[in-house]
Amino acid sequence: MKIGVLALQGDFAEHAVILQRIGVEPVEVRLPAQLEELDGLIIPGGESTTIGKLANDFGLIEPLRQFGTRKAIWGTCAGAIFLSKDAHRQQPLLGLMDIQVERNAFGRQVASFETDLDVPALAEVTNSHHHQQEGEQSNPPYHAIFIRAPLIEKVQGNAQVLARLENGQIVAAQQGHLLATSFHPELTQDDRFHRYFLKLVQA
Numbered sequence: 001m002k003i004g005v006l007a008l009q010g011d012f013a014e015h016a017v018i019l020q021r022i023g024v025e026p027v028e029v030r031l032p033a034q035l036e037e038l039d040g041l042i043i044p045g046g047e048s049t050t051i052g053k054l055a056n057d058f059g060l061i062e063p064l065r066q067f068g069t070r071k072a073i074w075g076t077c078a079g080a081i082f083l084s085k086d087a088h089r090q091q092p093l094l095g096l097m098d099i100q101v102e103r104n105a106f107g108r109q110v111a112s113f114e115t116d117l118d119v120p121a122l123a124e125v126t127n128s129h130h131h132q133q134e135g136e137q138s139n140p141p142y143h144a145i146f147i148r149a150p151l152i153e154k155v156q157g158n159a160q161v162l163a164r165l166e167n168g169q170i171v172a173a174q175q176g177h178l179l180a181t182s183f184h185p186e187l188t189q190d191d192r193f194h195r196y197f198l199k200l201v202q203a
């Protein structure tokens, strides 16, 4: 299995480290031709306007759209924005996922926070880094890190909600083989989201 990490801007290196740890050889993607050999692609966090602009300059927008119609893509934070249909502003978007996002929804002052999420879908995978104790929940809460994160305001069409904050706000969604998370699983030791994505790649 070959998984690419879009390496135009943002924290692509952190995703590559986790992929390696769970036994997948990551490919840093900067050119359209590199998509051809891949089974799936991760679009990292960073700055969605910059990622979009560079994708445009590198002739990647249409190839990425084509890739996403057939193969799995996971966008984290800025990557989730880039996957969306609507971010309320003029900026290059792939428009692959039927979600509407609000950028920097948690404001600039309190730009970062961490919280535990209940993610029922993660019951399908285990965290390789964590040795389960007897009597422990089989699907423990997922500790999520939010950095100038977007909210997923609307999940429409074939897209479905995967996780919400306690106040009901949506922070993860899935549409078939497409996955969007507002937060940064590449910054934690819990690799369940990466494993969950591999399942989508193989589905």
Ligand code: GLN
Pocket (backbone or CB within 6 Å): 044, 045, 046, 047, 048, 049, 076, 077, 078, 079, 081, 103, 104, 147, 148, 149, 150
């Ligand atoms: N605030 C960034 C944006 O709007 C996303 C931040 C991130 O990816 N950590 O693109």
